[in-house]
Amino acid sequence: MIIPLDENEALELGLNLVDEKNEAEINEVLDYLFELVLKYAKEGQEDDTKRLIEYIKKIGQAAATAGLESIVVNTLLLFPQVAREACKQHMENALVSIALAFGEIGKFAAGKRMKTPAKIAACCLGEMGNTAASRGARKETVAVIFALGEIGKSVTWQRLGDVASSTVALIGEAGKIAARQKFEDAALNAELLLQEIGTGAIEKNLKETADISFxxxxxxxxxxxxxxxxxxxxxxxxxxxxxxxxxxxRYLMNASIIAEVALLHFERLEIQRLEEKLYKFSRCKRKYPGMGF
Known part of the structure; x- marks a missing residue:
């Protein structure tokens, strides 16, 4: 196969090859795009780097939808080296794009019940979160937490218990790091995601995931x-x-007890007032079922 010199043609070719499930030639296209994006990153060309990250992400998403797990894994493994170069060049927007790409591909993979790609994406995001916090990169930290949340919600919905638990733990760790750095918006996002995933885990009877969320x-x-x-x-x-x-x-008393024990750490807050708010909101929710948290 002759790889086209035009990047847009390479993307189109890659997507067509995914439709044909031609894994060998998809990898050739990915290698071609990887060499280009790495070159752009080393040269500090952020816009070009972001564009190629998007192209690689689209092929990864398509591969996940088509059930090509090995291609999804190969796609994910291209990003860490690009991230290292982007970090050296202080290209935070490119790093945000990489974080979001991990989240999108991981979410699509989880939707097809692909445990390995979902776990790889989450682990890579965990590493990015640690690095971002050490550099004081607020925007990247927010992106990492959001991307982990996308994966976390998907693996919980699919009842991928072990991956859900490990992803939730990574969200929690990223949230703690954000709080230590006083990135309050990022910490808030982590808490809200954990609330959503924890509630979903209760509904899916994923007790360990719910416990870790709390x-x-x-x-x-x-x-x-x-x-x-x-x-x-x-x-x-x-x-x-x-x-x-x-x-x-829902009469899930075990989950209720775990949450109540966790709440004991916040005794100085006026929890009774929160209970009253929740009670009022619940009555409103039951009156108007279209509403939700």
Whole structure:
């Protein structure tokens, strides 16, 4: 196969080859695009780097939809080296694009019940989150947490228990790091995602995933408290109370007890007021079923 010199043609060719399930030639196209994106990253050409990341992501998404697991894995493994070069060149927007690409491909892979690609994407994001925090990169940290959330929601929905648990743990760790860095918006996002995933885990009977979600929210809240992040602290308590309330409503007492134990760490907050808010909201929700958290 002769790889076209035009990048757009390479993308179109790659997508057509995915339709044909021609894995050998898809890998050739990916290698071609990888060499280009790495060149752009080394030269500090951020816009070109972002464009090629998007092209590679599209092929990875298409491969996931087509069930080509080995291609999805190969696609994901292209990004870490590009991320290292982008980091050297201080190209935060390119790093954000890579984080979002991991999230999108991981989400699509999870939707097809592909455990290995979903886990690889989540682990790579975990590493990116640690590096971003050490550099004080707020925007990248927010992107990493969002991307982990996309994977976390998908693997929970598909009942991929072990991958769901490990992904939730990574969200929790990223949230704690964000709180330590006083990135309150990122910490809040992590708490909200953990609340959503924890509630979903209860519904899917993924007890370990739900447990890790509760404990992660608690740990982010404790870190937020130490750092004086009052909104994140309040959100942690509110998220735990919400999960506890929903668990009780479904007669899932084990989950309710775990959430209640986690809540004990926030005794100085006026939890009773939160309960009253939740009770009022629940009545409104039952009156108007179209509403949701």
């Amino acid at each position: 404990r992660s929210i608690r740990d982010i809240g404790k870190t937020a408290d130490r750092q004086g992040l009052n909104r994140a602290l309040l959100q942690a308590a509110y998220s735990l109370e919400t999960i506890k309330f929903n668990a009780e409503d």
